[in-house]
Amino acid sequence: MTVVTTERLVIRDWTDTPADLERIFDIYSRPEVMRWLGGGKGRLTDPAEAAERLSSWRERYAPYAGRYGIWAVEVRDDGPVVGSVLVKPLPGGDGVTFTEDIEVGWHLHPDSWGHGYATEAARAVLDRAFAAGDSRVYAVVAPGNEASMAVCRRLGMTHVGRRTDWYGGTEVETFALDAPPRA
Template sequence: MSLELTTDRLRIREWELDDAEAALEIYGAAEVAHWLTPEWQPVNDAGAMRSVLHAWIEAGPNLIPPAGRWAIVRKDDGALVGGLSLKLLPPYEEDFELTWALRPDVWGQGYATEASRAAIGWAFEQGIDEVFAVARPNNRRAVGVARRLGMEWVGETEKYYDMRLQVFRLRPV
């Protein structure tokens, strides 16, 4: 689904093939890839990242709204600092999961929370009634973002991705 959102510091927009080099700094970074879902395949060069972006761009129109994958760009300098997605969680594809990934050099600056708030607000405007985030138990950064977003911890499960995960949920107020 096509999306363009802005916050005080960020612009959330569709991915472009020209984003490959900058996206590689996110999805190719070992300290980011370590926390991604088990189905994620490591990306080691710009060509491979370009192929991933191409697949994401092509799949976009076929996703069930409000699902999608977007780039997070800093407004002041146009730098691509992260990625954001709303997707259906396996195995039943009933629950929408919010995911975020940022370049390691911008961690701790509040970008994940800021971008996620905008995406969640937009998703609720599209009519979904809850958004989930899942995190490995020792992923303190992801758990911290979920808590800053006001998500409630609903427990641990192995239902998603066949691994033990912390589950957080947010419903509209």
């Protein structure tokens, strides 16, 4: 199911097709991607784990009926899946229980870095989140991930410092964006 489209991208549900599962594995097995996601914890090591990862995403976000989730980002007109974009409640200090704080994020395959896809996809899902009623959205970035911090700045997000109250106490650079005023 398509979630939102942009000029260049289709943001859609991940599927259990072989192509999507292969791409999930290819993205989430790469050290250069996973080093920024929990320090590499959760890195896929077997292609069969892609189906398990997809199933866990579906189960985790099913209660939100499509409002929140992790979606595939695909180049329009039969282009490749370049990665994932997400809008979801942030897990709290225990790393499990969701807070009321909402996160936007992106995980792109290295072959898709540097094309503006993360910014374009994130902007689209941010607009969607604000239209659905979210008033503030955060981006949390591993310290040192300059590329993701640059995406946050391009999105107009404000750096609000480092925090340790999400993701089980992991220290993250935190950016925030408030919903635009309603007309």
